[in-house]
Amino acid sequence: MRQDGEKPSLIQKSENERNAIRSRDSYEPINPAMPVRVVIATTDACNLRCPMCISSPHNVHFELPFDTFRELARETFPLAKEYHMGGSGEPLLTSYFSKIPPIVKDYQLKMSIITNGMLLTEKISEMIIPVLRDVKVSFDGATKETFEKIRPGSCFETIVENIRDFVRIRESSPKKAEITLQTTLMYDNIKEFPNIVEIAHDLGVDRVKACFMRALTKEMTPQCLWFHKKIANRYLEKAEKLAKSYGIRAMFPKRFDLRESHGIDAKTKKRGFCHYLWEEVWIDTNGDVKPCCHRKSPVVGNINEETFKKIWNNKTYQEMRRRLKSEPFNYCKNCALVNEFRTRDWVYSRESLIFT
Numbered sequence: 001m002r003q004d005g006e007k008p009s010l011i012q013k014s015e016n017e018r019n020a021i022r023s024r025d026s027y028e029p030i031n032p033a034m035p036v037r038v039v040i041a042t043t044d045a046c047n048l049r050c051p052m053c054i055s056s057p058h059n060v061h062f063e064l065p066f067d068t069f070r071e072l073a074r075e076t077f078p079l080a081k082e083y084h085m086g087g088s089g090e091p092l093l094t095s096y097f098s099k100i101p102p103i104v105k106d107y108q109l110k111m112s113i114i115t116n117g118m119l120l121t122e123k124i125s126e127m128i129i130p131v132l133r134d135v136k137v138s139f140d141g142a143t144k145e146t147f148e149k150i151r152p153g154s155c156f157e158t159i160v161e162n163i164r165d166f167v168r169i170r171e172s173s174p175k176k177a178e179i180t181l182q183t184t185l186m187y188d189n190i191k192e193f194p195n196i197v198e199i200a201h202d203l204g205v206d207r208v209k210a211c212f213m214r215a216l217t218k219e220m221t222p223q224c225l226w227f228h229k230k231i232a233n234r235y236l237e238k239a240e241k242l243a244k245s246y247g248i249r250a251m252f253p254k255r256f257d258l259r260e261s262h263g264i265d266a267k268t269k270k271r272g273f274c275h276y277l278w279e280e281v282w283i284d285t286n287g288d289v290k291p292c293c294h295r296k297s298p299v300v301g302n303i304n305e306e307t308f309k310k311i312w313n314n315k316t317y318q319e320m321r322r323r324l325k326s327e328p329f330n331y332c333k334n335c336a337l338v339n340e341f342r343t344r345d346w347v348y349s350r351e352s353l354i355f356t
Contacts, residue, residue: 008077008078008079008107008108010108012078012079013079013080013081013108016033016034016036016079016080017033017036017081017279019032019033020033020034020035020036020278020279021278021279023278024273024274024275024277024278024279025273027321027322027324027325028278028321029317029318029319029321029322030313030318031277031278031312031313031317031321033079033278033279034076034078034079034080034312035076035080035279035280035281035312036079036080036081036082036279036280037080037081037082037083037084037279037280037281038072038076038077038080038082038083038084038280038281038283039083039084039085039086039280039281039282039283039293040064040069040072040083040084040085040283041064041086041088041089041091041282041283041284041285042063042064042069042085042091042094042096042097042100042285043061043062043063043064043089043090043091043093043094043095043285044061044062044063044088044089044284044285045061045063045089045090045093046089046090046093046116047090047093047116047118047119047153048090048116048118048151048152048153048154049152049153050140050150050151050152051150051152051217051219051220052150052184052186052213052214052215052216052220052223061089062285062286063094063095063285064283064285064287066096066099068287068303068304069096069100070103072283072303072308073103073107075307075308075309076281076308077103077104077107077109078107080107080109081109081110082109082110082111082112082133083104083109083110083111083112084111084112084113084114085100085111085112085113085114086112086113086114088284088285089285090115090116090118090119091113091114091115092113092115092119092120092124093119097124098127101127101128101130101131104131105130105131109131110131110132110133111128111131111132111133112132112133112134112135112136113128113132113134113135113136114135114136114138114182115135115136115137115138116137116138116151116154116159117137117138117139117154117158117159117162117163118153118154118155118158118159118162120135120137120159120162120163120165120166121162121165122165122169125162125165125166125169125170126169128177129166129169129170129173129175129177130173130175131175132175132177133177133178134177134178134179134180134206135166135177135178135179135180136179136180136181136182136209137159137162137163137179137180137181137182138151138182138183138184139159139181139182139183139196139199140183140184140189141156141188141189141192141196142189142192142193142195142196142198142199143156143192143195144156144157146188146189146192147159149188150184150186150188150189160199160203163179163181163203163205164203164204166179167179167203167204167205171204178206178207179205179206179207180205180206180207180208180209181196181199181200181203181205181207181208181209182208182209182210183196183208183209183210183211184210184211184212184213185210185211185212185213185225185232185236185253186212186213186220186223186224186225187222187223187224187225187227187228187231188223190225190228190231190232190235191231191235193210193235193236193238193239194235194238194239194242196208196239197239197242197243197246197248197250198242200243200246200248201246201248205248206248206249207248207249207250207251208239208243208248208249208250208251208252209250209251209252210239210251210252210253211253211336211340212224212225212226212232212253212336212348212353213225213353214295214353214354214355215353215354215355215356216295216355216356217356218356221354221356224353224354225256225353226256226348226350226353226354229256229258230258232255232256233255233256233258236252236253236255237255239252240252253336253340254340254346254347254348256347256348257347257348273338274324274332274335274338275338276291276292276337276338277291277292277317277320277321277324278321280292281308281312282297283303286302286304287302287303287304287305288301288302289301289302289303289308289311291317291320292337293337294331294335294337295331295355296330296331296355297331298316298329298331300314300316300317300320301314301316320332333351335352336348336352336353
């Protein structure tokens, strides 16, 4: 029998994934599988101050200790297929970042990174490409003015050049890691979204992904496209057509149902399945374990107090899995994370986009 930390087998990893999917499809409260995707936030520090990001106002920052990261890897990486380096900060600011790719390689995982692109230097690109599945670069404007307004502290030209360098380096590598431009759509940039697709084509980017901004503060609420549905739909359609003409893969949010726009919140008729509770886990810099990245996602345990294995099938996790199909937790009911890209008849509600 495999022991924690034992060198992984790709056959074991695939069997673990099949077990997780079977458990998910039957809504089993006790999950016999370990997470297929592990998200560990190594730092919540950031070099930008984006107003739509909940982590921006932090003055005190935390870093997950390297010894803790290494212990989490020993416990969760052997059967996992992917390690996602993301969370509440800029992952490339992690002081021990250079130690992570060798660990990922040792456990035969693929690595994913969400970054603002400012620190995605040639040296970093060369370091991560051999173990990388994909890198997502937050890209919230097609012009320097809009981009740097939405992402204070950034430099539009630097990020564009870093993306060009990444594409060049990966083309000469046997490992064809993907790169995605990821846009948070709001009133200030929705009209530039088709132009972001143009930039993606020019840079040789593989995919453009977008989601609607979730308003987390009163100040950002007017930027929410819930209040600008017709404009949002118009420019989403333009961007979709452009991406198709260029052969760029697009992962865009569903358009708004304008029939529900007269003061009536749209409701979900049918929920998409949730992979998070069975296939994925999110661990914060302070050791808190959460089932997903939803703003109101509950803390189900802390790895500084007990082992991950004990948390993974504890009473809270079991209750969430058990209730999901018939009586889900409130924050699950209007969740856009699993519905907006999967469920055909799902439509946005005010509660899914505004959290003030």
